[in-house]
Amino acid sequence: MTAIPDIRVVPRWRRSRAVLSVLGQLPLTGKIGLAILVFWLLVLITISVLPLPDPLAMAGRRLQPPSIEFWLGTDALGRDVFSRTLWGAVYTIPIAFAVVLSAVAIGSFMGAIAGYSGRWADSVIMRAADVTLSFPPILLAMTVAATLGPGLSNAAVAMVIVWWPIYARLMRAQVLEVRTREHVEAAIAGGAGRMRVLRVHILPLCWTPTLINATMDFGQVALLAASLSFIGLGASPPTPEWGSMISEGATRFYSWWIAMGPGLAILSIVLATSFLGDGLRDIFDRRSRT
Amino acid sequence: MQHYGNLHGSFVRACVVGALSLGAIPATGEAQESKALVVGRAMDFNSLDPSRSFCDTCQIYLSSVYDTLVALGADNQSLQPGLAESWTVNDAQTEFEFTIRDGAKFADGTSVEASDVVWTFQRMKNLKGSPSFLMDGMISIEARDPRTVRISLESSNSEFLNKLSAPYAGIMNAEVAAAGGAIADETAAEQDQAENWFLSNSAGSGPFKLVSYSPEAELRLARNDEYWGEKPYFAEVVISQIQNAVGQAQALESGAIDVAMQVDADTAASIRSDDVTVEIVPSYNFLYIAFAPGAKGMADVLTPEVREALTLAINYDEMVEFTVGGNGAKQAAPIPNGFPGTANLPLREQNVEKAKQMLADAGFEDGLSIMAGYPNDNVYGVDINIMMQKVQQDLKAINVDLELRPLTYAVWREELYGDGLPMTGLYFAPDYYGAGQYPAYFAMMPGTTWLARSGLDDQETLVNPAAADLYKQALASSGDEAEAIYEKIGLEMMKDNMIIPMVSPNLVLAYRNDIKGVRYSACCNLPLAELTRD
Numbered sequence: 001m002t003a004i005p006d007i008r009v010v011p012r013w014r015r016s017r018a019v020l021s022v023l024g025q026l027p028l029t030g031k032i033g034l035a036i037l038v039f040w041l042l043v044l045i046t047i048s049v050l051p052l053p054d055p056l057a058m059a060g061r062r063l064q065p066p067s068i069e070f071w072l073g074t075d076a077l078g079r080d081v082f083s084r085t086l087w088g089a090v091y092t093i094p095i096a097f098a099v100v101l102s103a104v105a106i107g108s109f110m111g112a113i114a115g116y117s118g119r120w121a122d123s124v125i126m127r128a129a130d131v132t133l134s135f136p137p138i139l140l141a142m143t144v145a146a147t148l149g150p151g152l153s154n155a156a157v158a159m160v161i162v163w164w165p166i167y168a169r170l171m172r173a174q175v176l177e178v179r180t181r182e183h184v185e186a187a188i189a190g191g192a193g194r195m196r197v198l199r200v201h202i203l204p205l206c207w208t209p210t211l212i213n214a215t216m217d218f219g220q221v222a223l224l225a226a227s228l229s230f231i232g233l234g235a236s237p238p239t240p241e242w243g244s245m246i247s248e249g250a251t252r253f254y255s256w257w258i259a260m261g262p263g264l265a266i267l268s269i270v271l272a273t274s275f276l277g278d279g280l281r282d283i284f285d286r287r288s289r290t
Numbered sequence: 291m292q293h294y295g296n297l298h299g300s301f302v303r304a305c306v307v308g309a310l311s312l313g314a315i316p317a318t319g320e321a322q323e324s325k326a327l328v329v330g331r332a333m334d335f336n337s338l339d340p341s342r343s344f345c346d347t348c349q350i351y352l353s354s355v356y357d358t359l360v361a362l363g364a365d366n367q368s369l370q371p372g373l374a375e376s377w378t379v380n381d382a383q384t385e386f387e388f389t390i391r392d393g394a395k396f397a398d399g400t401s402v403e404a405s406d407v408v409w410t411f412q413r414m415k416n417l418k419g420s421p422s423f424l425m426d427g428m429i430s431i432e433a434r435d436p437r438t439v440r441i442s443l444e445s446s447n448s449e450f451l452n453k454l455s456a457p458y459a460g461i462m463n464a465e466v467a468a469a470g471g472a473i474a475d476e477t478a479a480e481q482d483q484a485e486n487w488f489l490s491n492s493a494g495s496g497p498f499k500l501v502s503y504s505p506e507a508e509l510r511l512a513r514n515d516e517y518w519g520e521k522p523y524f525a526e527v528v529i530s531q532i533q534n535a536v537g538q539a540q541a542l543e544s545g546a547i548d549v550a551m552q553v554d555a556d557t558a559a560s561i562r563s564d565d566v567t568v569e570i571v572p573s574y575n576f577l578y579i580a581f582a583p584g585a586k587g588m589a590d591v592l593t594p595e596v597r598e599a600l601t602l603a604i605n606y607d608e609m610v611e612f613t614v615g616g617n618g619a620k621q622a623a624p625i626p627n628g629f630p631g632t633a634n635l636p637l638r639e640q641n642v643e644k645a646k647q648m649l650a651d652a653g654f655e656d657g658l659s660i661m662a663g664y665p666n667d668n669v670y671g672v673d674i675n676i677m678m679q680k681v682q683q684d685l686k687a688i689n690v691d692l693e694l695r696p697l698t699y700a701v702w703r704e705e706l707y708g709d710g711l712p713m714t715g716l717y718f719a720p721d722y723y724g725a726g727q728y729p730a731y732f733a734m735m736p737g738t739t740w741l742a743r744s745g746l747d748d749q750e751t752l753v754n755p756a757a758a759d760l761y762k763q764a765l766a767s768s769g770d771e772a773e774a775i776y777e778k779i780g781l782e783m784m785k786d787n788m789i790i791p792m793v794s795p796n797l798v799l800a801y802r803n804d805i806k807g808v809r810y811s812a813c814c815n816l817p818l819a820e821l822t823r824d
Contacts, residue, residue, distance in 0.1 A: 056683075057683070058683070062611070062612055062615065063556065063615070076612065076673065076676045077612055077676060077679055077680060077683070078612070150695060150696075150697075232666050232696045232697070232698070236693065236694055236695060236696075237675055237678070237679050237682070237694045237696065238679050238682065238683075238694070248673070248675065248676070251534060251535070251536075251668050251673060252556065252557075253536045254536065254556065254557055254559075254560040255556070
């Protein structure tokens, strides 16, 4: 009796022996990006044990510029801006992670269904995505957040609504390409069910662009969350959310340090995810290589 | 008076802020060449129609273009002749007769007549716009002859003359305004179509006349050569739109504007140009928090005892420090410091222990949660968001969790009249010099704005009969007697604990050194006609 060969195609990233070897292949900018993200992750984990002043309580005189005592100065209520900036990660990073994860899950599911089923499902899902994408992201997010009411959770819902179509399109394009490959046709000819073909033979080959995109979008989502908070549709005061902090500093340009801390924090997240996303693309996407 | 010399600046200031003022401001050279006076301001016009407009910039514009019968003196207290060269008042203060100044002319050269006054006041009353409250109680107005106007009120009102000094009571050229679509009779509220006409025309007899108005850009005035009084120094005045304090300060330093009066004290401290004078003076503006026991779910929470406990938890000294860096004053009742009846009012003090005890006695020993919605604005140099966060911090000390909801003004207004906002934060500037406008707006008396905003279906439970009685007495008296009664009204309003003043911010008058005559007016903000250049 002849053994049936395993025709499942294992994606490239799974073929890597270890995650470390992937990291080793990252370009320098990618490693820098990763290091920044690891820094923020450590801040997120250890924030409650770090010797920082209470981010909600008065720590000193109001509007003090940066000093040895207050590294990033104090705000209009005498709160330590450095402490508030680090605490801001507690709100922004989990929100950005949850939004990207939700958008990837919803968008990829919809995209996969659209790409694999075709016909009316494809039309309905893609038209819904087109309508959503036809609005400027910030405008749509503002509209949804304003309708739902201020608050970080509502802002997160608004951002998921803005972001899912991007992943739906991405996944649909991947599925359309992969489903015509020989191994998929072979699986279908071998009697595999539709869902099994999609789950086992198609989707594993479609994740790379989604992963790269999600990495890059993480920073953009953090930026949008800050933007919504900046205009009062995100975090409620006194939450030390980065966008809210910048909003509080926006009318006090002479007290530049109030907005500088959260501004740099957002910049670091956006840069880090952009660097890391570029690095991952260089590794996994052969077409992007020069 | 404070003058700030060279203070350290920052690169951020140089780069970022300069961009704010680009576009809307005439070039320095241009302003000086034409000798125009340029005032930098975040214009908040809702209308240029005197009977519809209601804003701080409106006060500057209207007082420059439309003369009133009586005017507020430079001491910000006394009344002096305006378009009316004299007037008589009966003992009951219900009959007022004005003699129009001989030779007073509108900008088109026609004489100001008693019929214009009658038409203006009837229109203000019938239009039912924001300033129509100035005509409350007027039962008749007649032109006895071309120079004499008689007004009858239904009840005594010792503040009626003060009301007539409000810029909104400026006299219009009836014929010109009517040709522009203005209507004064009872159909005015529905039929008057003149609002757009007023955006490009004026019909006053003041020292200036309107040349043009471009929303979000500039308002341009020209000297009225027909003006009956001393002609203004400046042939042209431009109010240039500059949205924020930093932009105004930068424009002032660069010489792009001559005067700014919306620079907050913190920003003013950073002005380093020797060519700029900065004066910090007390103002009659104030910011306050207000309670609405009728807001959804609050009827059994915001009881008089709880409201008193909440007011006792607030540190009013720190409030002045945190909101305006100490450049302001505490205020006892919702009547501004310096107005009749406020001199001896006891200032509120923090008493956390008593507040805790009162909350416990009221059945809230475990604390309570309240929501506060407020306009997310920066007004008179005070960031309301910061003010409310300070309130939040103070209430936390008595275990009260205050949920803050900064809102746009439109949403705030919608929610205020919808389910209601248990607590809010807001601001107030006087429309004229006189204490009566405050109980008429804030006191728990039938018909006042804040009794209506309390949200209770049964407003009777909130009505303070003593305040209502005292208010009637105050309007029927004058001088020291009225002042003593206003003090009692102030105490009653404090006892109600519905409107709690947080801070009366000082006003920053910042101007180029060569500009003279800059002063703060209680009715008119900035009297443009008094300004000159060295």
